[in-house]
Amino acid sequence: MTTTEPRTGHRICPLCESTCGLIFELDARAVTRVTPNPADLMSAGHSCAKGLGLGELEADPDRVRVPMLRTASGEFREATWVEAFDEIAARLPEFVADPGSCALYHGNPAAHHLDSTFYLGELIGALGTRNVYSPASVDTWPKNLAHMLLYGTGLGVSLPDIDRTDYLLILGSNPMVSNGSTVTAPGMHHRLRALRERGGTLVVVDPVRTRTAEVADIHVAIRPGTDALFLLGVVSVIANECLARPGRVPEVVDGLEAALAMAAAYPPETAAPACGVDPDLIRSVARGFAGAPSAVAHSRIGTCMQEFGTLANWLVEVLTIVTGNLDRPGGAMFALPPSGGPNTWPTGKPPRLTFDRWRSRVRDLPEAMGELPAVCFAEEILTPGPGRVRALITLAGNPARSLPNSAAIERALGALDFMVSVDCYLNETTRFADVILPPPPLATRGHHDVTLSHFQVRNVARYTPPLLELADGELSEWQILLRLAAIARGVPDRSVADLDDEVAAVAVRRAAKLAGCEPERAAEAVRDRRGPARLLDLRLRSGPYGDRFGGIEGGLTLALLEANPNGIDYGPLRSRLPEVLRTPHGRIDLMPEMIVADLPRLRASLTRVEDGLLLINRRQRRGMNSWLHNALPQPDGGQCALLMSPVDAAALRLIDGDQVSVTSRIASVEAELRIDDALRAGVVSMPHGWGHDGPGLRMSRSAAVPGANYNALVDDDTDLEALTASPIFNGVRVTVARTSQEHG
Numbered sequence: 001m002t003t004t005e006p007r008t009g010h011r012i013c014p015l016c017e018s019t020c021g022l023i024f025e026l027d028a029r030a031v032t033r034v035t036p037n038p039a040d041l042m043s044a045g046h047s048c049a050k051g052l053g054l055g056e057l058e059a060d061p062d063r064v065r066v067p068m069l070r071t072a073s074g075e076f077r078e079a080t081w082v083e084a085f086d087e088i089a090a091r092l093p094e095f096v097a098d099p100g101s102c103a104l105y106h107g108n109p110a111a112h113h114l115d116s117t118f119y120l121g122e123l124i125g126a127l128g129t130r131n132v133y134s135p136a137s138v139d140t141w142p143k144n145l146a147h148m149l150l151y152g153t154g155l156g157v158s159l160p161d162i163d164r165t166d167y168l169l170i171l172g173s174n175p176m177v178s179n180g181s182t183v184t185a186p187g188m189h190h191r192l193r194a195l196r197e198r199g200g201t202l203v204v205v206d207p208v209r210t211r212t213a214e215v216a217d218i219h220v221a222i223r224p225g226t227d228a229l230f231l232l233g234v235v236s237v238i239a240n241e242c243l244a245r246p247g248r249v250p251e252v253v254d255g256l257e258a259a260l261a262m263a264a265a266y267p268p269e270t271a272a273p274a275c276g277v278d279p280d281l282i283r284s285v286a287r288g289f290a291g292a293p294s295a296v297a298h299s300r301i302g303t304c305m306q307e308f309g310t311l312a313n314w315l316v317e318v319l320t321i322v323t324g325n326l327d328r329p330g331g332a333m334f335a336l337p338p339s340g341g342p343n344t345w346p347t348g349k350p351p352r353l354t355f356d357r358w359r360s361r362v363r364d365l366p367e368a369m370g371e372l373p374a375v376c377f378a379e380e381i382l383t384p385g386p387g388r389v390r391a392l393i394t395l396a397g398n399p400a401r402s403l404p405n406s407a408a409i410e411r412a413l414g415a416l417d418f419m420v421s422v423d424c425y426l427n428e429t430t431r432f433a434d435v436i437l438p439p440p441p442l443a444t445r446g447h448h449d450v451t452l453s454h455f456q457v458r459n460v461a462r463y464t465p466p467l468l469e470l471a472d473g474e475l476s477e478w479q480i481l482l483r484l485a486a487i488a489r490g491v492p493d494r495s496v497a498d499l500d501d502e503v504a505a506v507a508v509r510r511a512a513k514l515a516g517c518e519p520e521r522a523a524e525a526v527r528d529r530r531g532p533a534r535l536l537d538l539r540l541r542s543g544p545y546g547d548r549f550g551g552i553e554g555g556l557t558l559a560l561l562e563a564n565p566n567g568i569d570y571g572p573l574r575s576r577l578p579e580v581l582r583t584p585h586g587r588i589d590l591m592p593e594m595i596v597a598d599l600p601r602l603r604a605s606l607t608r609v610e611d612g613l614l615l616i617n618r619r620q621r622r623g624m625n626s627w628l629h630n631a632l633p634q635p636d637g638g639q640c641a642l643l644m645s646p647v648d649a650a651a652l653r654l655i656d657g658d659q660v661s662v663t664s665r666i667a668s669v670e671a672e673l674r675i676d677d678a679l680r681a682g683v684v685s686m687p688h689g690w691g692h693d694g695p696g697l698r699m700s701r702s703a704a705v706p707g708a709n710y711n712a713l714v715d716d717d718t719d720l721e722a723l724t725a726s727p728i729f730n731g732v733r734v735t736v737a738r739t740s741q742e743h744g
């Protein structure tokens with residue numbers, strides 16, 4: 001592979017669930033231009049400013065490109081890889097030997113890269129820790145848990161068959177800006193327009209008239225945190241007006257009548273006052289949904305980061321099921337991921353939910369999918385006693401700006417005895433590290449979305465190979481992870497090649513079993529590959545479309561994807577019930593015990609009187625949580641402004657441009673006020689992930705415009721979603737007051 005001639009190559013964007021196909025232009029090792037790939041079978045030329053800005057991200061002069069070591073004086077100095085790993089080998093084993101004292105935090109990018117997808121588990125296993133954290137417990141667990149209870153896995157979620165539906169109900173999501181989440185449907189604006197053009201209906205439930213709400217037929221400007229009550233009202237209409245048409249689904253569903261009977265007690269007149277909407281609007285949505293030839297509801301972050309997140313996400317599925325829209329075209333369907341996954345693999349015997357298998361030390365909060373709730377992160381470090389976390393490894397994560405209660409997180413990071421970060425930035429988190437290990441340039445990585453292909457609205461397989469070889473002084477992320485794992489296992493001198501062979505040997509046995517062949521045949525089929533490419537080939541060839549290691553002519557292999565850089569189309573989503581189910585009894589229990597036990601809490605909220613302001617998060621086109629702000633500054637200087645409705649501004653005697661303090665139970669931040677009639681009264685909005693301040697940062701552009709830190713305001717203690725212990729990120733009770741007047 002030459003690295004000196006200007007050239008182009010395919011690259012799937014690793015930034016968000018849309019997974020757009022892009023074309024990289026390279027001059028030597030520099031990414032000189034990024035354009036959308038019109039021939040990509042999934043994204044068909046769609047992209048956004050973030051993906052097109054990947055060249056700027058790669059070229060960001062602030063990026064960490066060589067290992068960094070903290071010196072005795074507390075400063076960082078550049079180091080060699082040998083020095084960095086020697087330091088880790090000298091200090092990490094002490095914590096590995098002390099059960100519970102070593103934690104790992106991985107950020108959102110870890111879900112998008114093959115290296116971490118395949119090798120992070122090796123490191124976690126070597127650390128022997130149950131103290132694993134990620135932002136999933138901040139923004140996704142309620143959805144994962146609801147789907148796990150109904151369908152058996154947290155990852156194999158049902159998806160909106162957006163391209164064939166006649167009625168799309170979106171709750172807590174703004175895909176015109178976010179490009180979609182837990183749904184891989186690039187070019188969402190085209191898809192929503194196509195829905196309208198074929199005579200379909202789009203309904204958006206959101207406290208704000210978002211960009212998506214602006215193109216909807218119906219916008220339900222709901223009070224934050226009341227989606228579950230709204231959905232109960234909708235299902236009650238279906239129950240009370242005998243609109244339920246479950247179709248063939250009852251063959252695999254238990255509790256359908258009980259669910260309808262339960263919902264019948266929440267007619268629109270009961271639910272609507274708490275939701276702050278007209279009862280007739282609830283009735284109209286219910287009749288429209290039930291009467292459409294096909295209909296589907298899609299819930300996302302707004303429904304997860306709230307008090308009744310699991311109930312809201314469960315009710316989305318209840319609505320889908322009672323109207324007969326599960327597992328049929330235009331309804332909610334399940335992808336068939338090319339590299340397989342929890343809902344394609346055979347179940348264990350008996351299948352077991354990956355929830356509450358262990359609990360946190362301090363607050364006794366439940367695990368989900370191998371991780372503890374992020375609200376435990378700070379207290380597990382700061383609370384003395386056996387099992388206190390004293391060492392931390394972070395991977396592509398910035399908990400100091402992604403988790404709630406930033407002050408507590410930073411206190412905790414400062415209290416660690418040892419910290420290693422695999423990260424390309426010296427940010428609010430990694431500034432506490434003792435060693436920073438930089439991942440290599442993006443163009444050195446191959447890409448296939450193992451995780452996100454569970455969310456694809458069409459079954460397409462794609463792979464983009466590395467466009468560059470590693471340069472001297474660069475290590476692949478998978479090599480870094482294996483080196484860390486070797487140190488944790490007490491074999492620091494073991495070669496990465498040997499370690500990789502060990503990982504592959506396990507994967508070969510597993511793949512051979514799935515493919516129904518001898519391990520020798522599987523091993524022989526991938527013998528020329530190494531690293532993530534070998535593990536991916538094993539997954540693809542033993543997956544749903546795989547060649548079974550030569551057993552099925554024309555079956556999927558990595559080589560086939562390499563020969564088809566725009567992807568291979570395996571068609572629209574297709575019916576997968578009942579084989580998709582991984583529940584203990586192979587059926588759908590529509591009234592799971594855990595859910596039923598939480599309903600009285602929801603009922604009690606009906607009479608709650610909310611006065612004051614509720615703060616909610618908003619998406620930004622160029623932002624990706626906390627980490628793109630330095631490379632892709634927002635074009636508008638008011639990116640972190642607090643948006644407020646004219647009604648509230650008038651009541652508080654505030655005017656556009658005022659500097660205001662925003663104060664929650666735990667903190668106060670300052671922001672510029674912008675008055676915006678897109679917000680309903682009683683709701684204010686800011687983006688999260690900002691607040692790029694404090695000593696020791698190497699993020700010159702974002703530190704120059706640090707912005708207000710939303711996360712500092714979010715409680716990690718008293719306000720939690722009851723079932724998953726997710727923080728209530730949307731609907732934070734705040735007061736707002738002028739600190740100074742900028743204009744007028």
Ligand code: SF4
Pocket residue numbers: 013014015016017018019020046047048049050051052179186
């Ligand atoms: S929508 Fe943007 S960030 Fe997301 S995958 Fe596409 S180009 Fe990347």
